[in-house]
Amino acid sequence: MSMGDSAIMLRRNFKHTVRNPTSVFNAILFPVILMLMFVYVLGDAFSVGVDYVDYATPGMILLAVCYGLGATATAANSDMTKGIINRFKVMDVSRGAVLTGQVVASMLNNVIAVAAIIGTAFALGFRPSASFTEWLGVIGLVVLLSFSVSWLTVALGLAAKSVETAGLATVPLIMLPFFSSAIVPADKMGAGVAQFARYQPFTPIIETFRGLLAGTPSAGDAIAATAWCVGIAVVGYVWATATFKKRA
């Protein structure tokens, strides 16, 4: 029963993605523009020890994931506030099916945006030294990261009062990469910010991407990154399902 419902919901969410190309386009375009801006305009001013495009690409991957979440939050919120979720609930559609549809659609969006950003990076002279297995690691972490922040974002969207506040709720997720080692290393920042940047969840995730792409993965970063992702996913999942159940 639930398996069938999930397939039906997924089909619905995929149709939404195809019907709403501007949201996909938007999720791709902004990170690409940011990347061009940092690499071409600002990059030479940062001395990070390596070619700037090589330094920035891991952070841009993360940014590409986060930027796409605005659309996920608004979609989840509009289903909730426009009564569509109530309709599904009265029809006894499992909450797993409805929410999974949204999470998977969000992940699909994310993967497309990440592919576009990596493509842009190559066009800008990105030269990773990752082996095949390390690339698999990169892909695995992109999927895990996208899975966890998508659950969190669906929860944010379901809990938000209106579509506007839902969009706003994802702004911290979009800003967070700027206060991490995405653009410049944490130790180049001011004292307080540097502390924050060092310990916030996105830094180990970016460092893991960086290590994998440079062919020098660090187990410590990878463990921290995975732990953060799993933690965020659990919080998002519990919050989303509780909100789905409670809110009418």
Next chain:
Amino acid sequence: MTGRPPIVVRMRSSAIEVSGLRKAFGDKVVLGGIDLEVQAGTIFSLLGPNGAGKTTTVNVLTTLIKADGGTVRVAGHDAATDAKAVRAAIGVTGQFAAVDELLSGQENLQLMADLHRLGAAESKRIIPELLEHFELTESAQKLASTYSGGMRRKLDLAMTLVGDPQIIFLDEPTTGLDPRSRRTMWGIIRELVARGVTIFLTTQYLEEADQLADRIAVLDGGRLVAQGTAAELKRRIPGGHVRLRFADVRELDAAALVLPGGTRDDEALTLAVPSDGGTKSLRDLLNRLDEQSVQAEEFSVHTPDLDDVFLALTGHASNEEMAK
């Protein structure tokens, strides 16, 4: 196993039984002990201004939220302990047209058919039928986001009907619709009842309850202040009168002498005489005028409408001023 409920509960008996229903959000009491019963195959209207608790009642009855106290039985099943059985028997069209705007009308109906596990053959039969019935065939391939308010409501109701529910909850189905769409919706609701469906309708329009409902319950501040047929409710308050209009003041003076209980309006040249509207009292009245050779230009009987009832029952006017 098409998800179609059996038709057992349709004969006589109550479709909905509610007793002592209470619900509070935090310390705000929204429903303070509600009792009501809806006979199968009838239209029941819950009438009240915004904030009276109509939507909360619908949400509890449709298993979307849990009551704090009291019992709710829908289609013979307990809404709290047997929500699944209740859901199988009901259809709900909420206050906002819950259609998927990024799908076409046809796809919205197909989504419902898929979720109800109707096979391809049955979907192919039922979807064009519903589109046709709701005059949506021409727009079937267009995205629902391009639909007018009236079309959305119709699509919403058509989606609810895909599951062939025995009991349909309509939460303010015509709020925000233009008069023409409202009449179309009324026609659709009457047809559904003619087919044996039970309708639980909430509205803030007295006229709508008057037009459609077999029984009306007036909800105000989370309590039912009256229940009965439209006629019963109207009878509960005085205010029926006969209005006579005269050609000139002389005639009006003469009539006022004959009918001393009347209230005169010298400007409009009318006299309003209290009356129960029955034929006997009307004949008496006309005879008395005739005996004194008093001629009235115009004669009309006024029975109190539900607006009068609402005002009398709740101490405040029905909708506009206090709703918005």
